Amino acid sequence: MAAFLENITPFIGNGTVNENGEDLETFLDHYNADKYKKPSVTADILVFSYCGTLTKKLDGLKLLMIKRRNHPCIGMWALPGGFANMQEDLIESARRELEEETSLTDVPMEQLFTYGEYKRDPRDRVVTTAYIALIEEGTKKAQAGDDAAEAVWWDVSFQLRKERQFQEKEREVKEEIYQIILTDQNTMECISAVVAKYENTSGVLKNTRFQMIETNGIAFDHPRFIVQGLLYLLERI
Known part of the structure; x- marks a missing residue:
């Protein structure tokens, strides 16, 4: 060969x-x-937009989502993204998929996290890397394309609902339960999810992980990406 x-x-x-x-x-x-046998590799993109000055209250924050035109999760809302081509850097896959599904180009982005649980997708063993972008509202117009039926900017509501600490294998673990509610101001449709964050309270390495508790209208395990992306932004504001 x-x-x-x-x-x-x-x-x-x-x-x-x-x-x-x-x-x-x-x-x-x-x-x-x-x-x-080898896993498939995908890239998914969280594109947030803000109006004015972005503060830790996240007022005016929006998230771009696409409605899936095909299986799996047909009719549900997902982050733009898709499969990497063989001779294509992963960041280029993210940029290409973002353009194909939403028409957005020249969007600066950073790598957020890689998700590799084998039960993520019924089509194949899929490992995905999430990228995050933040742009000023009104600077980019989204238009659905490829396998996206719609592309919509959703208002973001993000709340810490509960937190506690517990023992796990002789380690003290902090649990935080977050709720995200996304609202389309044009139709007043709402989609939502609840995600748990677990993190060791001591040691240099915190073993941080996110677990989806429930979802209403948001496809795959994308609620985990959204919560992790929002916390990523809050750390940098």
């Missing part, structure tokens, strides 16, 4: 052969990339 990359020079190592007497070029000729 031919090498995936045209230029293999940076991967020659010290130039010796392996235990089978193969140099890198010969090894790649014999390498079977289809020997093992």
Whole structure:
């Protein structure tokens, strides 16, 4: 099998052969990339917009969502995103999918988190990386395309409903329960979700994780992404 990359020079190592007497070029000729099943890789994008000065109250914050035209989660609202092409950097996948589904271009974004639970998607073993963007309201006009039936800016309501601490395997864990309510001001439709955040209270590494408790109208496990994205913004305001 031919090498995936045209230029293999940076991967020659010290130039010796392996235990089978193969140099890198010969090894790649014999390498079977289809020997093992591989997960699919996707990128999803949280695009928030703000009006005026963004404060920790998050007044005026909106989130761009698309209505899914096809299965799975047909008719539900999701973050724009989709599958990465083979010869495409993941950030480029995010930019391409955002443009295809919402017409938005030239949007600066940062990588937020990678979600890899195997039960995320019924189509395949899907690993996704979420990106986050923040733009000023009115600077970008969204228009649905590709497999998005609609593209809508939703008003964001974000509340901490409950918090507590408990013991788990000799560790003190903090639990925070968040509720998100998204409202389309044109139709007054509301979609919502409840997400739990768990974090160790001591140690350098906090083992932070997010768990979806319930969702009403928001597709997949995207409520987790939204809550994590909102907390990410709050840390930086």
